Structures are given as C-alpha cells and as structure tokens.
Amino acid sequence: MxxxxxxxxxxxxxxxxxxxxxxxxxxxxxxxxxxxxxxxxxxxxxxxxxxxxxxxxxxxxxxxxxxxxxxxxxxxxxxxxxxxxxxxxxxxxxxxxxxxxxxxxxxxxxxxxxxxxxxxxxxxxxxxxxxxxxxxxxxxxxxxxxxxxxxxxxxxxxxxxxxxxxxxxxxxxxxxxxxxxxxxxxxxxxxxxxxxxxxxxxxxxxxxxxxxxxxxxxxxxxxxMGVNAQGELAVAEALFQKVQRETFLANGVTMPAPETVHFSWDTEIGGGATVEPFVVFGKGARIAGGARIRSFSHIEGATVAAGAEVGPYARLRPGAELAEDVKIGNFVEVKNVKMAKGAKANHLAYLGDGTVGAKANIGAGTIFCNYDGFFKHHTTVGEGAFVGSNSSLVAPVTIGEGAMVGSGSVITSDVGPGDLALGRAGQQSKPGWAARFMDAMRAKKAKSK
CATH class of the missing domain: 3.90.550.10 (Spore Coat Polysaccharide Biosynthesis Protein SpsA; Chain A)
Known part of the structure; x- marks a missing residue:
C-alpha cells in the first residue's frame, strides 16, 4: 500500500x-x-x-x-x-x-x-x-x-x-x-x-x-531508452532478451547458448529445465523444471510438464498441454491437444484439437484431420493405443484404449478398445508392368530428341 x-x-x-x-x-x-x-x-x-x-x-x-x-x-x-x-x-x-x-x-x-x-x-x-x-x-x-x-x-x-x-x-x-x-x-x-x-x-x-x-x-x-526507429526497436529487443536470459540462468535454467534463445515477456521456465540453442518462446509458454526443449523448436501458448521432451524442430501451438514424460519429436506440430503421461509422437505429425491418452504412440506422418472447412472437430486417442505411421484420423473420431491403427490407414469411424483398424485399399501386384512401362517411356523420350 x-x-x-x-x-x-x-x-x-x-x-x-x-x-x-x-x-x-x-x-x-x-x-x-x-x-x-x-x-x-x-x-x-x-x-x-x-x-x-x-x-x-x-x-x-x-x-x-x-x-x-x-x-x-x-x-x-x-x-x-x-x-x-x-x-x-x-x-x-x-x-x-x-x-x-x-x-x-x-x-x-x-x-x-x-x-x-x-x-x-x-x-x-x-x-x-x-x-x-x-x-x-x-x-x-x-x-x-x-x-x-x-x-x-x-x-x-x-x-x-x-x-x-x-x-x-x-x-x-x-x-x-x-x-x-x-x-x-x-x-x-x-x-x-x-x-x-x-x-x-x-x-x-x-x-x-x-x-x-x-x-x-x-x-x-x-x-x-526511447524507441523512435526500427533500429532502436531492435536494440530494445536485444536488451530485453539479455535481461530475460540472465534471469532464467540465475533461476537454474540450463542454456548452453543463451544468446540464441528468444523469450516472450510472459515466458515461464522452472529451474532445472534445459533449453537447447535456437529455441523461440512465444506468448503464454510455461515450461516446468526438468523438461527439455531441444533445438529449433517454437513454443507458444503451451504447457510442458517435468520430464517431457520437445524437439528438435517441434512446434507447440496454443492449447498444447504435455504431461510428464511426454515426447514430441522432430517436425511434430501440436495444437490444442492434451497429451497424458508418457504419450509420444516422435516424427513428422500434426496433432490438432484432441486428447492423447497415457503411453499412447502416434506414428510418423500421422495427421489429426480436425478441420472440415467450416468447423474444428476433436480426436481422442485412448491410453496405450498405437497409431501406425502415415495414418489420417478424420475427426470427430475416437481410438479406444489399447487399440491399434494399421499404417497408412484413413480412419473415419470410432475404433473400439483393443481393436485393430485397417482403413486402406488392398495391395495389388501386376507382374512386369513397371518394366514394360519404363521401356515404353524411354523409347518415347528417345524419339522426341
């Protein structure tokens, strides 16, 4: 007072x-x-x-x-x-x-x-x-x-x-x-x-x-210092970032190359967290102590719990909530998805508007198809579920606990607990077709010269 x-x-x-x-x-x-x-x-x-x-x-x-x-x-x-x-x-x-x-x-x-x-x-x-x-x-x-x-x-x-x-x-x-x-x-x-x-x-x-x-x-x-031109704005930003870095280092955040990390005015990082080089924090990022943010990741409006690992080259967007020991790997984007303890999406995935249960595995190339052109819809992946690589989950859809989705599937209906879902065309083989096609194309190309 x-x-x-x-x-x-x-x-x-x-x-x-x-x-x-x-x-x-x-x-x-x-x-x-x-x-x-x-x-x-x-x-x-x-x-x-x-x-x-x-x-x-x-x-x-x-x-x-x-x-x-x-x-x-x-x-x-x-x-x-x-x-x-x-x-x-x-x-x-x-x-x-x-x-x-x-x-x-x-x-x-x-x-x-x-x-x-x-x-x-x-x-x-x-x-x-x-x-x-x-x-x-x-x-x-x-x-x-x-x-x-x-x-x-x-x-x-x-x-x-x-x-x-x-x-x-x-x-x-x-x-x-x-x-x-x-x-x-x-x-x-x-x-x-x-x-x-x-x-x-x-x-x-x-x-x-x-x-x-x-x-x-x-x-x-x-x-x-006042800001009147773009050069002065850049100086002010550099001074702001310098103070932020010094504050987080003093509070026990490990940063091997702090000069490469950029923070928002409201970034929260607990002591004991590790932030690798070239990470950008946008507005609303909250990182618990013990989490690890790997290089070239971008985090905004997201919460990361202790023991979770993000990146490298990952993007967390607003509404992403990662519980303990969650793993988000390279080139994975997460938006408005809650991931329970131990869940993981290690490679090349888009997870938007959903929930992922504990210890569920999201395979490489998986997409939560959340937008129909007018509205966003929710995808639920149950505890211990396994989603194979290159799968498209068309929301709204639920993958039950312990269920499996075969690689390359397009899933448009709910999958019951413990079930296997296959949503792909059967494989066909046509003996010799590829060799004949290539021979014909080579001949056609030779005539065109």
Whole structure:
C-alpha cells in the first residue's frame, strides 16, 4: 500500500513517422508485447489507481488498444500535437477529482520498470524527475543540479549553452508531482522556444520559482531508452532478451547458448529445465523444471510438464498441454491437444484439437484431420493405443484404449478398445508392368530428341 494515492499519465500521441511502418509506434512489440502495454504494466505495478493514456486522432488503433485494456475513461486526446507539456495538459479533464501524486511516462519506453520509477514518489511536494548519466548526451535535455543536489532546471539540447552541453546528467522525460501543482504549473508554461512547443520540462523551473523543491533520481540509461526507429526497436529487443536470459540462468535454467534463445515477456521456465540453442518462446509458454526443449523448436501458448521432451524442430501451438514424460519429436506440430503421461509422437505429425491418452504412440506422418472447412472437430486417442505411421484420423473420431491403427490407414469411424483398424485399399501386384512401362517411356523420350 502507498501512503499517497498515485496516478499515471502515459504519453502515446506521437506519430512515429521514423518507424516507417503502418503499425503505430507504441504498438510495436518488445518481447512479444506492445511497448504501450509495457508502460501500462509498469503503472499498474506502481499501484496507480488511475492510468490515463494520451493518444492522437491520427492513430485510432492506439485508442482502440487502450480502450480494450483500460476502458474509455482512460483516454485523453491531444489534437493537434503541441509538445509534451500540452500533451499532459490534455489529460487534465480525465484526471478530474484525483488528489495525489501523478507520474508521467511514455508509451515508447518499453524497458522502464516500476522499480525504476518508484523513487520519484519520494520527492515530497515538488517535482521529481528521473535522470540518467548518458554515454553520449547529444540531443538530450540536460539536468542542472545545484550544490545541494536539488534540480534547478531542465534545459533542452537546442536551448543549452556551451557549458550546459557539457553536462552528462540527462532527462529521461519521466517525472512526478502532486496533481494540483502539476496542472497549475502546466498552465504557466509558454511556447517561446526553438520548436514553438510547450515543454513539460519547464515545470521544473516554474516549481523552483514558487519555492517548491525539485529533485532528481537516477535510473540506468538502458532502462529509460526511447524507441523512435526500427533500429532502436531492435536494440530494445536485444536488451530485453539479455535481461530475460540472465534471469532464467540465475533461476537454474540450463542454456548452453543463451544468446540464441528468444523469450516472450510472459515466458515461464522452472529451474532445472534445459533449453537447447535456437529455441523461440512465444506468448503464454510455461515450461516446468526438468523438461527439455531441444533445438529449433517454437513454443507458444503451451504447457510442458517435468520430464517431457520437445524437439528438435517441434512446434507447440496454443492449447498444447504435455504431461510428464511426454515426447514430441522432430517436425511434430501440436495444437490444442492434451497429451497424458508418457504419450509420444516422435516424427513428422500434426496433432490438432484432441486428447492423447497415457503411453499412447502416434506414428510418423500421422495427421489429426480436425478441420472440415467450416468447423474444428476433436480426436481422442485412448491410453496405450498405437497409431501406425502415415495414418489420417478424420475427426470427430475416437481410438479406444489399447487399440491399434494399421499404417497408412484413413480412419473415419470410432475404433473400439483393443481393436485393430485397417482403413486402406488392398495391395495389388501386376507382374512386369513397371518394366514394360519404363521401356515404353524411354523409347518415347528417345524419339522426341
């Protein structure tokens, strides 16, 4: 619980033209999750009782995204854009009735965590800014800090003097202030600057002029990096993956080549699991300790229990649930299928919409024919059943416990427990036919030359 109410205003009204993409900038993913959602996650983790996202009319997709997650009341519109100070002021009506601390963050800063932001709430009744020490400060606003450690002002790069440009303490753009003070200060901000915009940063000097203390807390430069172009998006993704890998290694996950493994924002892997090189985890993957994920596998929306083995070259899609000691081998795809303990599909199979009983064996080349062109249907393979290679099980269909399906069969009706099902044409042999055919074709080809 916090001692004072908290709220967040997330700025997401930028046009993002440098991304050169039809997808709005803040909806580009990092770790499989929209950058804007990362910002909302951080605000919620801070305990903010109100989260307002400032959007532009040029990006209806962003508005729809926010409404779906937070509701219409979370929307504030900036139109036309006139700077960051103006953007925050556009959220004033949406913040009506709120009394407490307001933090301002950004929809294109995906690596910023609640733990990086939280110190701004210790600044008391003034303005507190998140700063960072820049490796290269070019282009950033500079933090002018007095001898007592207080923040005197933030000077934009284009407005800075030569001496101020030597400062390496830079502004991340993230700041917090009491709600009442914030909007009073914003009403005083002018646009007499090089860009003709209303700078949010001007509130620091205005607060000092009122005698309100302004301060700065520092975060790591990587945590506050903004994304404005595809190259920066790739850098953010690389930093995100680096943190994920380090976290899983520290938690006891074995990865011989962690730099080749890619994770989603919500990947769960228990200590004692092994992940071989070149594995990709999409959204919703949950891997228990003791499982083994072999190389070149792709797992999304799937659950893998202890002792199970997946791959190499396997694909688990949403709804795949593998119990203990299940084996999914090379070039096997599993979608919305529950596989009980010890079941296996070792080679070249598609299993979609079904259940597979304990210790059942699915032969190479088996297909669950689950789609009739309009609807999906369920296939059930009973405990201990054996499905021969190159079989097609046309759903809805049930293979009973301990039943067998002969190789090459097309099964369209249920198979009883312990039964053998053969669904293929009888073999015929025509002596000499192949030799005569080939001789005739060779002669025909010779004449055509």
């Amino acid at each position: 916090t001692s004072q109410a908290r709220a967040a205003i997330i700025l997401a009204a930028g046009q993002g033209t440098r991304m050169k993409s039809p997808l709005p900038k803040v909806l580009h993913p990092v770790g499989g999750r929209a950058m804007l959602d990362h910002a909302i996650d951080a605000a919620e983790a801070l305990g903010c009782e109100r989260v307002i996202v400032v959007v532009g009319n040029h990006s209806p997709e962003v508005r729809a995204h926010v409404v779906k997650r937070l509701g219409e009341g979370a929307i504030a519109v900036q139109d036309p854009p006139m700077g960051t100070g103006h953007a925050v002021l556009c959220a004033k009506d949406a913040m009506a009735g709120f009394e407490g601390q307001v933090v301002i963050t950004y929809g294109d800063v995906p690596l910023l965590k609640a733990s990086d932001i939280a110190p701004v709430f210790g600044g008391g009744e003034g303005v507190t800014v998140v700063g960072f020490e820049a490796r290269d400060p070019s282009g950033y606003g500079r933090l002018l800090i007095d001898a007592d450690g207080g923040l005197e002002a933030i000077v934009e790069h284009k407005e800075a003097s030569p001496d101020q440009l030597k400062v390496t303490a830079c502004n991340s753009g993230v700041m917090a202030a009491p709600s009442g003070l914030l909007f009073e200060l914003l009403a005083e901000v002018k646009n007499d600057n090089a860009k003709g915009e209303y700078y949010l940063t001007d509130v620091v000097a205005l607060a000092r002029g009122r005698g309100a203390p302004s301060s700065v807390v520092f975060a790591d430069e990587d945590a506050v």
